[in-house]
Amino acid sequence: MIESIYSNEKKGEKNWNNSNIMFRMPKNIRQIGQPDNSRKIYIEDYVMTYVRQLAMKDYSHYKVAVLLGQFIKIDGGKSIFISGAVEAIGVDIETQTAFTNEIWTNIYDDVKKYFDDVEIVGxxxxxxxxxxxxxxxxxxxxxxxFAGQDKALLMYDSIEKEEAFHVFNNNKxxxxxxxxxxxxxxxxxxxxMVENKKANSIDAGYEDKAIKEIRHIIESKKENKPEKEQGNVVNLLYAASTVLAVVVLVIGATMLNNYDQMQKIEKTLNTISDYVIGEQKDLPIEEATQMEEEEEKEKVTEVETMSGEIDKLKEEYEKENDSSKKTSEESTASKVDEEKDSSKDTTKDSNESTKKEEESKEDTSQDKETNEKKEEKETTSKQTTAKPKYHTIKSGDSLISISMKYYKTSDYVDEIMAANNIEDQDxxxxGQKIRLP
Structure with missing residues (x-):
C-alpha cells in the first residue's frame, strides 16, 4: 500500500497535496548507514550532487537550500522522498529572521518555474x-x-565531506x-542545475578569508590531537621492532644448527668411504685372485651330458612320427562329422528365432497403440482441468521479474502484456491482479 499522507503547505500559496498522484517506487536504491524502519528518508542522486556542489561555492558563509519532494506512506511506515532542492539566497542563520519574505518569494518563484507536484519537505x-x-x-x-512534524534538516560539512539527516519529532x-x-x-x-550554474572566479592577489579559516581549523585539529595517541603509536612501533628482532634471531639460530648437522653428516660419510676403500687396498694378492675366480665360477652354467647309442635314438624318433600321423587323421575325420551336425542345429535355431521375432513385433505394435491411447486421454484430461494462473503485484515487482519467476526467462513479457491489455510494462x-498466459 503506497499513498501520500499529508501536506504542510498553505492552500493559498500552492497546491502541494499529492493524494491523487500515483507514486512509483524507484528501482535503483543504495543504502547509506542503518535507516530507521519507522521513518525513512530517500534523496535523489542529482539533489545530493547539487547540495554538495553548493557547499563548495563559498566557504565564508552558511549555504542554505530548501528541499522539495513528497511525504509517502509505505506499508504503514512514513517516508520522505526528496526529489529537488532550491538555493535560499541571502539567508543569515545567526539573525532572528533568517528567512525573510523576500527570500520566500524568490524560493516559490523558482519552485513554480522548475518543479511540478512537489512540496517543501525540509x-x-x-x-x-x-x-x-x-x-x-x-x-x-x-x-x-519549517513547522510541522517530520520535516527534515540535512547538514553537510564540506571539509570532512560528511552529512547527516535530522527529522523534527516531539519538538526536537x-x-x-x-x-x-x-x-x-x-x-x-x-x-x-544547468540554468543556475555559476563560475567561481577569484581575482589575482585577492586574500581569501575563507581559505585562511579552513587552514586554521585543520591546524587546530592537528594540534588538539592527544599525546596519548602518539604515545600509543610509539609503543606499538617499539613492540613490532622487538618482535621482528626476535624472529630474526630464531631464524639465524635454526640455520646455524642445520649447517652444523650437515657438516657432521658429511664427515661421517667421508670416513665410511675412506674405511671401505682402505680395506679393499689392504687385501693380499692371492686372496684377491681367489675371490675373482669364485665369482667367475658362479657365472658359468653347468651342462649335463647323456651317454647312449645313436641308432636306438633314431628308431624311437621314427615310431613317434608314425603315431602322430595316425592321431591327426583320426582327429580330422571327427571334426568333419561334428561340422555336419552343427550345421543342422543352426538351421533349426534360425527358424525358431525368426518365428519369435515376428511374434515380438506384433506384441510391441499392440503395446504402442495402447500407450498412444493412454497419452491422448491424459492430455485431454490435463487440458480440461488446467486453469489460468494469476499473480498479484507486490512492491518491487516488474513484468520482467514475474516472467523470470514463472517461466525462467524474460521472453514472456510481451505475452503477459497482451493477456492483460498492458501498453507500458512500467x-x-x-495490488493489481494480472493473468499469466
Missing amino acids: WYVSKPGMTLDTTDQLLKVHVDN LCRQSGYYIYYERNEEMQNY KILI
Whole structure:
C-alpha cells in the first residue's frame, strides 16, 4: 500500500497535496548507514550532487537550500522522498529572521518555474568545519520556518565531506542513523542545475578569508590531537621492532644448527668411504685372485651330458612320427562329422528365432497403440482441468521479474502484456491482479 499522507503547505500559496498522484517506487536504491524502519528518508542522486556542489561555492558563509519532494506512506511506515532542492539566497542563520519574505518569494518563484507536484519537505545547511549536531539557533530557525512534524534538516560539512539527516519529532530534531539514495532521470533537477550554474572566479592577489579559516581549523585539529595517541603509536612501533628482532634471531639460530648437522653428516660419510676403500687396498694378492675366480665360477652354467647309442635314438624318433600321423587323421575325420551336425542345429535355431521375432513385433505394435491411447486421454484430461494462473503485484515487482519467476526467462513479457491489455510494462500498480498466459 503506497499513498501520500499529508501536506504542510498553505492552500493559498500552492497546491502541494499529492493524494491523487500515483507514486512509483524507484528501482535503483543504495543504502547509506542503518535507516530507521519507522521513518525513512530517500534523496535523489542529482539533489545530493547539487547540495554538495553548493557547499563548495563559498566557504565564508552558511549555504542554505530548501528541499522539495513528497511525504509517502509505505506499508504503514512514513517516508520522505526528496526529489529537488532550491538555493535560499541571502539567508543569515545567526539573525532572528533568517528567512525573510523576500527570500520566500524568490524560493516559490523558482519552485513554480522548475518543479511540478512537489512540496517543501525540509531544508539544507552547510558550512566548513561545522558539527553535524543541531544547535539551539538551528532548532529556532527550523521551528519558525519549517513547522510541522517530520520535516527534515540535512547538514553537510564540506571539509570532512560528511552529512547527516535530522527529522523534527516531539519538538526536537532527531538525528537519523541512515538514509537511502535513489537514481532516476530527474529532468527537473537537471534543468535547475544547468540554468543556475555559476563560475567561481577569484581575482589575482585577492586574500581569501575563507581559505585562511579552513587552514586554521585543520591546524587546530592537528594540534588538539592527544599525546596519548602518539604515545600509543610509539609503543606499538617499539613492540613490532622487538618482535621482528626476535624472529630474526630464531631464524639465524635454526640455520646455524642445520649447517652444523650437515657438516657432521658429511664427515661421517667421508670416513665410511675412506674405511671401505682402505680395506679393499689392504687385501693380499692371492686372496684377491681367489675371490675373482669364485665369482667367475658362479657365472658359468653347468651342462649335463647323456651317454647312449645313436641308432636306438633314431628308431624311437621314427615310431613317434608314425603315431602322430595316425592321431591327426583320426582327429580330422571327427571334426568333419561334428561340422555336419552343427550345421543342422543352426538351421533349426534360425527358424525358431525368426518365428519369435515376428511374434515380438506384433506384441510391441499392440503395446504402442495402447500407450498412444493412454497419452491422448491424459492430455485431454490435463487440458480440461488446467486453469489460468494469476499473480498479484507486490512492491518491487516488474513484468520482467514475474516472467523470470514463472517461466525462467524474460521472453514472456510481451505475452503477459497482451493477456492483460498492458501498453507500458512500467505502468503496473501494487495490488493489481494480472493473468499469466
